[in-house]
Amino acid sequence: MTLTGFLSQLLQLAIALLLAPLLMGWVNQCRAWLSNRSAPSLLLPYRMIRKLFMKDAVVAEHASPIFRATPYIVFGAMCCAAAIVPSLATDLPFARAADTIALVGLFALARVFIALAAMDIGTAFGSLGARREMFVGFLAEPALLMVLFTASLISGSTSLPTIVETFAHREIAIYPSLAFAGVAFTMVSLAENARIPVDNPATHLELTMIHEAMILEYSARHLALIEWASALKLFNYSCIGLALFFPFGIAVGAADWLAILGAAPALIAKLAAGGFALALIETLSAKMRIFRAPEFLGTAFLLAVLAMLVNLLLGS
Amino acid sequence: MAALPLYAQLINLLAALLLLLAFAMLAQRRVRSLIDLFAAQGLALSVSTAIVAFGTHQQHLYWSAGLTLFLKVLLLPWLLHRLIAKLDVKWDVEGLINVPTTMLIGIVLVVFSFNLALPIAQLASTVTRATLGIAMASVMLSFLMMITRRKAIPQVVGFLSMENGLFFAATSATYGMPLVVELGIALDVLVGMLILGVFFFQIREQFDSLDLKHMEKLKEGE
């Protein structure tokens, strides 16, 4: 573990924390443009988080300590994931702490804690949200695992730095299996991040909510942490997708300040393009009923399995 | 892993697309979209034939690609759309078994075809021989679609897309068949379509519906 590696690790974590709300703001701006509305400011999520921190927290009378601890735990899990996903460089000392399967486990940890906190208050909406979130989660995990399998078959490893290094050194060619896996990964990350077509993040109708229903009771700093953690989750999923499918620009090998500084604009450009694509998908689709989610995620699973089989057959 | 030449990579991509379209047709519920998917499959097929023609410098394959484009992407889908409009088909396609189970069976069939095709592919001498497995898999999937559908039109589309798969197997494994054979097959398919169209009208008149379970009344002892 070199000093440069450690500093680049901290830099990466700091950039993740700083850029995640900006990514959310960018996606909202693109959605507004695509719907021909005037867009809110790019910095609105930052102002929202700051406003929430300043408020007094209102907690239900019979909430248990799980309710108050969950925002911190979820935020911690997302920060840990952000420290592990190679967005700028692959020489990260903490990257060996978790491979992709362990990352999926970290996201599951956050999901379970939020579901428990939602059930803690004992209202109908809390348990509704918890039930639906666990439902979408259990369907998404096999599809996500198949995508990761495909990537690991091609690169011979489940460790993200190794995957990035392998892919960055391959020649640019058309890989049908990666194309299918990419589509499957996009579908799974739409489901896991509570975006349309699985869940509408901007809805006000409680009976249609999945993720929002679980955090109805949170206010002030707890809500701020949970919103920040959701933004971080989207950021992490985007970075994982970029690392698996578009690893160009990430500084591979031993950490070198020039390469890392050069990786930052590449990251921002890729995230901007990804955010625009996400806004496009959200504008063009409609939210489905919750019981169509198995079909949606089943399609993702099928695509991922096809990707793996095509890779085994064609070798690409 | 040495990179294949560009045309081989494109063929691999189109092969994967073909397989994906076969699965999509298996899961599709609406008849109009089914025919559009079939047209897309024909398009993928003709593009891949054109690429093979470009890569191996065989002139007659360009004619093949053109014929496929005309027949499978333009004429047959147009005929089918007209048929639907005349028969006033509005229903969604129902299957004998539900969609997830069909998909699972489809995946098992794909694995089976891939394994079957691996030793056969060793015998061929083309660069794109690995796509033989995909071609066989799409034939199997089309057959599955024919088996699990209850209405007549999806069965016909399944039959046609089986021919698509066989054609793709021919181009990928042996770089095309003699043009005479292709013209013969194309004529067969066209005539078959016309006859089936006539049959549809007859079935519709007899039973007032194109649901094939009515045909079961024709069995002995009723």
Next chain:
Amino acid sequence: MSHISLELVIAAIVAWLAIGTLGLVRPRNLAFVSHGLFPLGAAVGLALAAVGLSAIGPVSQSTVLPLGLPDLPFHLRLDSLSAFFLLVLGAAGAAISLFAAGYFRSGEGAAPGLLCFEYHVFLAAMALVLIADDAYVFMVSWESMALSSFFLVTTDHRIPEIRRAGFLYLLIAHIGAIAILLCFGVLQGGSGDYTFGSMRSMILTGAWPSVAFFLALAGFGAKAGLLPMHIWLPEAHPAAPSPVSALMSGVMLKTAIYGLLRVTFDLLGGQLWWWGVFALVLGLATALFGVIFACVQTDMKRLLAYSSIENIGIIVAGIGLTILFKSYGKTLLAAITLTAVLYHVLNHAFFKSLLFLATGSVLHATKERSLGKLGGLIHRMPWVAWLALVGTLAIAGLPPLNGFVSEWLLLQSFLFTPSLPQSFVNMLVPLAAGALVLAVALSAYVMVKFYGVIFLGRPREPNLAYAQDAGWLERIALIWLAAGCVVLGIFPVNVIALLDPVNAMLIGSTAIHADSGRWLVLAPINADRASYSPLIVLVVIVAVVLLTTQIVHRYYHGRVRKAPPWDCGFPLQTPRMQDTAEGFGQPIRQVFDAVFRIERHLPSPFDTAPKYAVKVEDHFWYWLYLPLARGADVLARVVGKIQQGRISVYLTYSFFTLLALLFFVR
């Protein structure tokens, strides 16, 4: 110490038997039994665990005891596999005994001293199964195990459902025992010598090894709860008192796994690849079946029983994968997979026992087993609730606890399958990995339902306000098990190093190379391929949590106001508006409708007293067991015609038998 390990184990067995017999001396004296004998039994269990831990190594000991029949003495042997399972038995059993010390109160259907006797005979029989070195001792102790647990299950024998559950349990246990006996018969290969030593050196040819394997799978599977012989588990585990359920789920099912491992890898010389595929498919089917049924249960102990079925399915699937790798000669991969299996055995013993004991405390405090009448218990029973949280997170397979380690190892093993030479297999097996992940994700769903409905939310019945927390003996037991879950989760490399000699014995290769002294990161092949460090994950998360709390409280504030819940402004919220257990499982019930046999009674809009009833049943009961039962009935009726009831007919039977004998002996 290691050269007297076997003697120490025998001493522990004798000690347990002695404690049990002492309980019979003063059967109704509760204080003596519960505060004297059970803790003593727990201490013996701890000692046994320590002996087992020290005995996991390359050296094995055997001895011959002159007990038993004149020509069939007891052969006993302690090797790494036995030592590992003795560790599981001792560690989990000690905690359960301690809990039972605080749990059993008089007036529960049987005298405490009798319970003590049956309980310790159960423990001793299980330990004897683990060190048996010939078929005779094995079967004797197996049967004692089944009998003593039958008596324990039917403690509350005045209730007819419990009697029925006990009968079903005994029936299937005996069917399994017959299969195991036949398996031993095949393994001895005609030599007449039933010791395991001779079975090891016997070379079976033709189809006999497969016959032996499938008989073992059927017999041990019946005891472990594999499909389709799982039908007794959801009945017997809830019927038994909670410590007994914990012992059965946490330890007894593992003796069946021990038997399967012993027969497959030790007594049978080589393995065939298609055994592995069969075991893999059967294990995955069992896992999915168990967890899907667990999602729709409304009784907390039945839910945990189905979850045990799921975990056994995962273990057997792992065993199948090990067989697959070993039959192709990939011993390193087989060792890694077997490590995952053994780790999961250890994990399951800890977290399942923890959860069953927690439900025991809840049952004692509230007298309710149905999930629809619980809720909000975290406020009244904080000790039980927080320790059960550890168990819930562990069983859901979340990092950094122990359930995730074994799940991670198993998934990594699945990733190695494309290196197998057979292409059919290496394309289908990754699909099996998808099924495994589905089962694990569903188990997270089930456990959120379990914990959320029992401990979180608001109490659904008013009398829950009088619930009392667990006593200090019970707390110590729960803390021990929870600490085990945490330690097993954070130090996986050390645990794997401890159980590597078992791999060496069964497979011939170790999972971790002896010279890699890295204890921080778990990396099965090498760190470039896959790595996981639970300690770093835990440290990072805790550091971030602490830092965030400090920074937020410093720069902003930490003010909190209490108010009624917001609930989107809906007034008049009652606790019955929360999800019931059945409501929480509704999405799963809807998606997997075909798997269940559901009878629902929906009220009509015109009912003056509307009632909703739903019954979720197992298809296997109607497809397999009832037809078999009817067939057995018909057969019995036909044979019963012999019994005419008239003396002259019976005398005729004797007469004809005499005639036949005279004819043949002539």
